[in-house]
Amino acid sequence: MPEIIIPVSVRQKIRDFSLQGLMYLAVLLVSAVFVWLLADLVQGGMAHLSWTFLTESPRDAGRSGGIASILVSTLLILLIALIAAIPLAWATAVLLAEFVPIDSRFGRIVRFSLYVLAGVPSIVFGLFGNAFFSIYLGFGFSILSGGLTLACMLLPILTSTAEAGMRAVPDAYRLSAAALGMTRTAALIHLIFPAAAPALAAGLLIGIGRALAETAALLFTSGYVDRMPDSLLDSGRALALHIFDLSMNVPGGDMPAYAAALVLVSLLLGINSLAMMFAHGLQRRRILT
Amino acid sequence: MNGNHDAFTLGPLETGPACCVPHPLIQVRNLSLQYDGKTALDTITLDIYQGCITALIGPSGCGKTSFLSTINRLTDLIPRCNVTGQILVGGQDIRHPNCDVQTLRRRIGMVFQKPVPFPLSIRRNLSLPLNEHGVTRKNEVAAIIEQVLRDVGLWNEVHDRLDASALSLSGGQQQRLCIARALALNPEILLMDEPCSALDPMASGVVEDLICRLQGRYTIVIVTHNLAQARRIANYAAFFWVRERAGQLVEFGRSQQIFESPRHELTAAYVNGSRG
Numbered sequence: 001m002p003e004i005i006i007p008v009s010v011r012q013k014i015r016d017f018s019l020q021g022l023m024y025l026a027v028l029l030v031s032a033v034f035v036w037l038l039a040d041l042v043q044g045g046m047a048h049l050s051w052t053f054l055t056e057s058p059r060d061a062g063r064s065g066g067i068a069s070i071l072v073s074t075l076l077i078l079l080i081a082l083i084a085a086i087p088l089a090w091a092t093a094v095l096l097a098e099f100v101p102i103d104s105r106f107g108r109i110v111r112f113s114l115y116v117l118a119g120v121p122s123i124v125f126g127l128f129g130n131a132f133f134s135i136y137l138g139f140g141f142s143i144l145s146g147g148l149t150l151a152c153m154l155l156p157i158l159t160s161t162a163e164a165g166m167r168a169v170p171d172a173y174r175l176s177a178a179a180l181g182m183t184r185t186a187a188l189i190h191l192i193f194p195a196a197a198p199a200l201a202a203g204l205l206i207g208i209g210r211a212l213a214e215t216a217a218l219l220f221t222s223g224y225v226d227r228m229p230d231s232l233l234d235s236g237r238a239l240a241l242h243i244f245d246l247s248m249n250v251p252g253g254d255m256p257a258y259a260a261a262l263v264l265v266s267l268l269l270g271i272n273s274l275a276m277m278f279a280h281g282l283q284r285r286r287i288l289t
Numbered sequence: 290m291n292g293n294h295d296a297f298t299l300g301p302l303e304t305g306p307a308c309c310v311p312h313p314l315i316q317v318r319n320l321s322l323q324y325d326g327k328t329a330l331d332t333i334t335l336d337i338y339q340g341c342i343t344a345l346i347g348p349s350g351c352g353k354t355s356f357l358s359t360i361n362r363l364t365d366l367i368p369r370c371n372v373t374g375q376i377l378v379g380g381q382d383i384r385h386p387n388c389d390v391q392t393l394r395r396r397i398g399m400v401f402q403k404p405v406p407f408p409l410s411i412r413r414n415l416s417l418p419l420n421e422h423g424v425t426r427k428n429e430v431a432a433i434i435e436q437v438l439r440d441v442g443l444w445n446e447v448h449d450r451l452d453a454s455a456l457s458l459s460g461g462q463q464q465r466l467c468i469a470r471a472l473a474l475n476p477e478i479l480l481m482d483e484p485c486s487a488l489d490p491m492a493s494g495v496v497e498d499l500i501c502r503l504q505g506r507y508t509i510v511i512v513t514h515n516l517a518q519a520r521r522i523a524n525y526a527a528f529f530w531v532r533e534r535a536g537q538l539v540e541f542g543r544s545q546q547i548f549e550s551p552r553h554e555l556t557a558a559y560v561n562g563s564r565g
Binding site: 173178179181182186191194195 | 361363366368390391392393394395398399401403405407408417418421422467470471474
């Protein structure tokens with residue numbers, strides 16, 4: 001059998017090659033930015049990072065001591081945000097995915113509002129939180145105000161990921177469950193939620209990542225008192241805000257700022273890797289079904 | 290030649306009711322169905338006989354699947370789907386507001402074209418619907434699981450791996466599991482929407498044999514595009530055709546009559562393969 005030779009002109013080859021080269025260059029640039037950032041953080045912060053840095057409260061406006069109280073405040077704010085946002089967001093997602101036709105007017109309005117909400121700059125959320133939670137509801141500058149403000153910011157991401165996850169569950173499951181005389185609630189609990197669990201988890205982790213990194217919205221709501229909070233109505237400084245304060249307002253705060261940033265980025269890296277793992281699990285599951 | 294004459298005598302014939310007087314279990318009267326205002330089924334009137342296999346045949350888009358879904362009211366789930374007419378199952382009007390749809394669907398099992406095992410273990414696939422219908426005692430559930438898996442011929446293949454994922458089964462096994470899942474609820478009627486068409490010929494043969502074995506115990510309504518299969522397994526056949534995009538029932542009768550001496554020329558053309 002004669003070998004088939006497809007003639008390829010040199011020009012085509014060059015074009016192919018250079019296009020590939022450009023793509024590699026783009027990838028290289030993107031990764032370089034990340035690697036450079038990480039390297040800078042490690043180089044600047046590693047020396048200052050120690051166990052006592054994580055377990056001591058800041059002293060002298062953060063120049064010495066650690067970030068223990070900051071970490072506690074951050075986690076409390078995050079916890080409040082999740083407790084408030086998850087039930088609302090997931091209930092909305094169930095309604096949108098399971099009970100409202102995708103092209104209905106109601107669904108479109110809700111989805112549109114969520115898109116708008118997702119695009120609102122965080123400083124606006126901060127002002128809203130300050131006006132509503134701190135002043136109108138009288139929570140003051142507190143972890144509670146900050147957490148609830150963050151909850152508002154998390155609603156769009158939690159809702160849309162959960163809705164997408166539930167929509168990705170094949171309709172055949174719903175029909176089969178109905179044909180077996182199972183109620184909608186039973187199908188939801190036993191089939192739809194478990195099948196959508198990886199998407200719910202991935203959305204949750206992305207949301208946690210966003211909340212951890214939030215600064216502007218917390219400036220006006222949870223405040224920037226750096227001592228250990230006594231209660232949820234006490235003011236508490238979040239980690240991102242601490243970094244901002246150290247680097248902008250505290251002369252000589254560069255080293256602890258670096259170290260705190262390194263802690264924050266490590267947390268985010270960990271959470272995002274988890275999110276990727278869940279998303280990957282979701283993909284595999286879809287291929288199986 | 291005359292020597293052992295007496296040994297071959299069967300004795301006098303006893304009089305009594307014939308063994309299979311057709312008894313209509315499902316009575317469909319003037320059933321019409323519209324999707325978004327467009328008629329998909331046009332005034333169907335049809336009796337489906339107890340314990341028999343009734344095949345619905347006809348070209349794609351003639352409303353066979355829609356017809357099937359009206360019987361267990363799965364059409365309720367389709368937005369903008371409007372059903373009119375009457376369907377009596379065992380004399381009870383299933384479209385009456387007092388008819389509980391969950392109970393109805395327990396009486397009427399359904400098997401879909403593509404096997405739909407839930408992404409759970411084999412055991413859980415069978416126990417979940419049972420639990421939902423209030424059968425929760427472990428021994429009882431286990432007994433039912435073994436019984437239905439034996440009924441569909443899966444027991445020997447899977448009894449040592451009931452906790453494995455149902456998705457690990459082959460296509461034919463998955464479809465038999467789905468049939469077992471429907472049988473577990475002890476229905477009177479089984480609706481089957483082309484249960485063999487997504488399977489390879491071997492698996493298809495196994496499922497077909499299974500359907501034949503279920504005849505008599507269950508009233509079976511099966512949609513099929515495979516005329517040879519309909520001819521092999523069905524006692525009755527209903528031929529649907531599309532007129533102006535609306536599905537109509539052209540002819541209903543004993544399977545043999547539909548396939549060998551159809552009364553309507555469309556039926557004749559379809560079963561002979563010259564139309565459709």
